[in-house]
Amino acid sequence: MCDDTDSPPRITDLSSLTAENIKFRNTQFLTGDETHYDNLHDQPPMRQRKKIWRVRNGDLRCVLREFPKNRPLPEQCALWMHAVVGKHFFPDANHRTAIALLRKLLRENAIDAGEWNPERVREARDESHKVRNEIASVHMDTLYREDELYCVWLQFFHDVLPDRYLQE
Numbered sequence: 043m044c045d046d047t048d049s050p051p052r053i054t055d056l057s058s059l060t061a062e063n064i065k066f067r068n069t070q071f072l073t074g075d076e077t078h079y080d081n082l083h084d085q086p087p088m089r090q091r092k093k094i095w096r097v098r099n100g101d102l103r104c105v106l107r108e109f110p111k112n113r114p115l116p117e118q119c120a121l122w123m124h125a126v127v128g129k130h131f132f133p134d135a136n137h138r139t140a141i142a143l144l145r146k147l148l149r150e151n152a153i154d155a156g157e158w159n160p161e162r163v164r165e166a167r168d169e170s171h172k173v174r175n176e177i178a179s180v181h182m183d184t185l186y187r188e189d190e191l192y193c194v195w196l197q198f199f200h201d202v203l204p205d206r207y208l209q210e
Contacts, residue, residue: 124186156203
């Protein structure tokens, strides 16, 4: 009989997230008082909220359904960020939404990812913004592409994840 107790941890269960959960998390950044939500066109919050909720559930379900469950944990995390940040589903807070939901997925899969240095998170976010503007657009058929944006996030997760998750 095969014993999986020594297998490296991976995100294999995404059942705690739905398309609506993803939209709700982004909406929390819009309506929350503790963070800024960009409003480039000076739109009323209700209009921005409608834009969030107009994102196709099927597209968000595709992100969940096509998630690479067999890849090593750092790659899974980088690919998650690539999909959510790269596709840029929402008017703002795509990075915050992706990180918050990734942390949830890690917890739900009993993976203790430790604390991530906020300054290192900001550096990765800033580099991610820059690279995202320089690469080919991310589309639904390239959500999990390994490009320069993926590399930014892979390096980040190699920097912040506990060493025990980097051994494969």
